[in-house]
Structures are given as C-alpha cells and as structure tokens.
Amino acid sequence: MDSDFRQAYLLHRRPYRDSQVMLNMLVEGIGQLSMLARIKGKRALRQNASLQPFTCLLIRYAGKYDLKYLNDFEIQSPPLMFKGTDLYCAFYLNELSHRIIPVNEPLDHVFCLYQQHLKQLYGIGENMTIVAHGASSKSPANSEQIEAILRNYEFQLLYELGVGIEFDYDAFGAPIEETSYYQFVREVGFCPSDDIQRSFSGETLLAIAHGEYSSLLSRRQAKALSRYLLKPLLGSKPLKSRELFQPR
Known part of the structure; x- marks a missing residue:
C-alpha cells in the first residue's frame, strides 16, 4: 500500500546490500519506520545529498509489513546546519x-x-x-x-x-511541596522522604515540571x-x- 507524502526526518542510515541503504525515519503522524531506499544511477549524488540528518523531507513509501520501501522523497525545508x-x-x-x-x-x-x-x-x-x-x-x-x-x-x-513521570504530584496524588523532599521509586513515583541527602527537593521537582x-x-x-x-x-x-x- 502506497502512502501519501508525509514529512519525515532521517534518524539513522546504514548500507544494506548492492545499491540499497537501510533508513530509520521519524515520520509525521506515524512514528519511527524502517525502510529501504535504492540509491543508484544519475540521481545517486543528489539523493545522498538529500538523505541527511536534520533535514525535513517529504517522503512517500510503500509496504504492508514491518519493512517499508521508500518510493520517492524531496527536501521540504533546508537542512539545519549545526556546528x-x-x-x-x-x-x-x-x-x-x-x-x-x-x-x-x-x-x-x-x-x-x-x-x-x-x-x-x-x-x-x-x-x-x-x-x-x-x-x-x-x-x-x-x-x-x-x-x-x-x-x-x-x-x-x-x-x-x-x-x-509526574513532577508536580507525589506517588499518592498529593501536590509536590516546595519545602519537602522526595525519593523516586521506579514504577511508583516520588515518595516523601526525610533523607535529604538522597532525595530530590520539592523546589527542584517543581522547577523540572515547569521546564526551568x-x-x-x-x-x-x-x-x-x-x-x-x-x-x-x-x-x-x-x-x-x-x-x-x-x-x-
């Protein structure tokens, strides 16, 4: 089944066999997909230049099963040139x-x-x-x-x-208090604690909750x-x- 064109970013690529490369693409509205792309002929140089990280692409792919096949792609916006x-x-x-x-x-x-x-x-x-x-x-x-x-x-x-995890509520559903301390328990959450040295302060947890x-x-x-x-x-x-x- 062919897809419509969707935005995507290349996360990882590696040689596969012959003129094929294995790609891991993060696709708009879908998630991560593995797909094969054939890179050869007169278009190979341009295709390789386009299939780079940090470039928003428009892609069209096909395939019913886990492995998809990249049918077509083009650059949606210029690559972000990080340094x-x-x-x-x-x-x-x-x-x-x-x-x-x-x-x-x-x-x-x-x-x-x-x-x-x-x-x-x-x-x-x-x-x-x-x-x-x-x-x-x-x-x-x-x-x-x-x-x-x-x-x-x-x-x-x-x-x-x-x-x-929730950073503004403890494991019992109570709001995190700025002046209290909490230990993190996996699959449970933040539990009130008197062990200040091995705990998170409520002030820190609330800062993380607000991205500060x-x-x-x-x-x-x-x-x-x-x-x-x-x-x-x-x-x-x-x-x-x-x-x-x-x-x-």
Missing part, C-alpha cells in the same frame, strides 16, 4: 530517538516533539552567532538553554512512550534522573553521541 556542541546535541537527539522510539508502533506526536526541540536547539546556535559575532565559546546562559532543551525532550519523550533549569542543582538532578529513567530502554549499549562530550 560544534550544538551538532553533538543534535546527534544525541537523533541517536536517542532512534534507540528508544519503537519501530512500527503508532506514536502520533513524537515527530512534532522531535521537530520542536531540534528547531529550539538550532535557534540557540543561531542567536549565539548573531550576538557573539562568530565567537566559538558558549555563555553559561546558552549552556543552560541547551540542557533545558535536552532534558525537556527526554522527559516529554518518555511521557509519550508511556513511561514518563536556572539552578545548577536542578540541572544536575534532572540529568541524573533522566539517565536513570532511560537506562532500561537503552540497555547495556552506550550512546555513541555521549562520547562526543567527553574531554579529549
């Missing part, structure tokens, strides 16, 4: 999405969620270039914005996958919590994009 740290973060969004979004499982909103955060990430780089006139280093404010985008994407994506990461503590605890929640979905295989952030 430096922003590029590493964009690769992280792609790899994380590819790894934890199930293939062939209907998820209507993940495309818009991905596109929204990808554009936000690109916007930070653009604004920094304008303000700094080409300076290569990021200000603390830029770093805070980047972390906020990544954490918001992680937590919202987990919610779309059905494994998200101005304090160093909220950024550190949000990052630790997101990694804890993502670990079962990622398994033992580490994310390659995280290695790009390691000091060399």
